[in-house]
Amino acid sequence: MKALLKKVVETFGPSGREDAIRQLLLDEIKPYVDRTFIDNMGNLHAVKEGKGARVMVAAHMDEIGFVVTHIDEKGFLRISPVGGVAPVRCLYQRVLLENGARGVVGVESVKNPNDIDFSKLYVDIGARDEKEARKLAQEGLFGAFLNEMTEMNGLITAKSLDDRVGCVIAVEAARQLKKSPNEIHFVFTVQEEVGLRGAIAAAYNIEPDLGIALDVTGTGDTPDAPKMPMKLREGVAVKIKDNSLLVPRRVKDFFMRVAEKNKITYQPEILTFGGTDAGAINLSRSGVLAGCLSIPTRYIHSVSETASLSDIEEAIKLLVKILESDVKKELED
């Protein structure tokens, strides 16, 4: 799992430019499902047939990044964020553009660090002048951050655990899944970071009976963190609410019941900000039951997102057991 995670987090794929990560995930999941296809939006679907409930498992494969908006006379690029990118977290990061060009994010001199916004940032691609820069990059090219995955005392630190960790959980669950009565659609969604757009399109087409998003969630276990119960190493988080979704009680109870029956370590997730693909699935068509399994993660939307391997293992176990149950029966009122 660790080797796969390393490969997946280090692959390029900002919102709208998910081609490389989609190909990688397709190759990884194909042996474990009955059919795969890519929809018009770019979402990757991997389906395990079944006669029972139709379950959509969504993990978004896009990552935050940026788009080139301007090239100046000296050959530096100006950028706008793609997804929720904090300017200060970009400082001096190494970046990769969709055409393979590399760069580093620089900043104009500012008196006060609070003055740093995107208008003060630029990307240095090593060009001598504008002419050379225009050969290396053009306006409209998308880019993403670079970082290697590392391990520290059972925790992993990497870019884009949000939400490549969800993608890996989905692939692993598909691999480990033995017998399931359900029709399971593993969907690796696009454009989550710019507004759950891939999931909106996918849920519309699938019309599932249940949606399960796999994503990261914030924690309250670091110095001066927001007051939230989620902690690293305390198991998979079963979402109760975030700003996109109030998980229907039946769904939350179902997930927790399965966890308890199978002695899987879990914790409740009450997130005071943000949203996931589950929110989009929930509002699809005339309303769809939806919930979310989350991995407590520190430093989300930085190049050093940090999570616990043990929590990821628990999430895989729980997802497998949920998918192996008779979902239709479990969700009855």
Place this chain on the structure above:
Amino acid sequence: MIHILEKYSKAFGVSGHEEDIRRRIEESVRDHVDSLSTDFMGNLYAHKPCGRKNAPHLLLVAHMDEVGLLINGVESNGMLRFVPVGGVDPRLLVSKRVILGKERVPGVIGAKPIHLQSRDEWKSPIPLSGLYIDIGASDEKEAAAKVPPGTAGTFHTFFEAQEDVVFGKAFDDRAGCALITELLMTEEDESYPVDITAVFTVQEEVGLRGASLLAERVRPDFVIAFEGTTAGDVPRDDYASPSTEMRKGPAISFMDRTAIGSPRLIEHLKKTAEKNKIPFQMKKTVSGGTDIGVIHTKGGIPSVVVSVPVRYIHAPRGILAVEDYKNTIRLAKAALMNFKEVL
């Protein structure tokens, strides 16, 4: 060519009150399409099938509504209270001429004259709460009879041409409506290899509301939205990138707040422009949103926005270069004619 833009620019059509502009568009496109229809929201549909089997179905979309204002109260002295409809910058409003309602009652947005203001008031723009509309009524009764609360108003702006530019209101998005109209006006011997449904939407400026039902009703394979967008080639910081620039051709959007443009369609437009030697530019800011935002996510429909650069959108008076308008038509027409290259 520019007379259609003129006709549309002059029309009344604040969001939710699009009757006049819809009627004018109907009049202009009727003879060039197979059928026209409207839906319960007020969107206008023009169907132009090509008669070939399995032809791709394109949705061309432009919004016919404009930003404006809505009367929400009458003071005892006959002055009208109002709220903006859509993204109106209140700092632009003082002393502007407006016309109100079906009767086109003229008015002016009044404010305390400089003589009566305190020194402190000089320092900052007058907030919306300090503005009112004066129609010259003598009292509340007279004003309310002429302009009852709920009446919509728009800027009273002349359309003028000077050298190679035109001045007028509501180029966002009457420019788009006019472009689509021109695209529908094909010659006898030319026909697109695609089925076209052109839709002129309502209520875009208040949140893409008219377009929200299009994906399901039209079920297109591809979407191209036409816009009049922010030209930023006015004095600026040395680093700041102009959103688009006048006289540099149609602007193609790679991304905005509501959608990421389809790379396939963007590539097609760029190639078509290069092949036909039509100037074009990439829109270099990612703010703002368009109708494709609520269309493309319905099942995932490849979509793109092409815009004519317009200086001073959402203001009483904008400026547009005629060559940009013509080049946008040329590009769109060529892109439709060779659309098989996308497939």
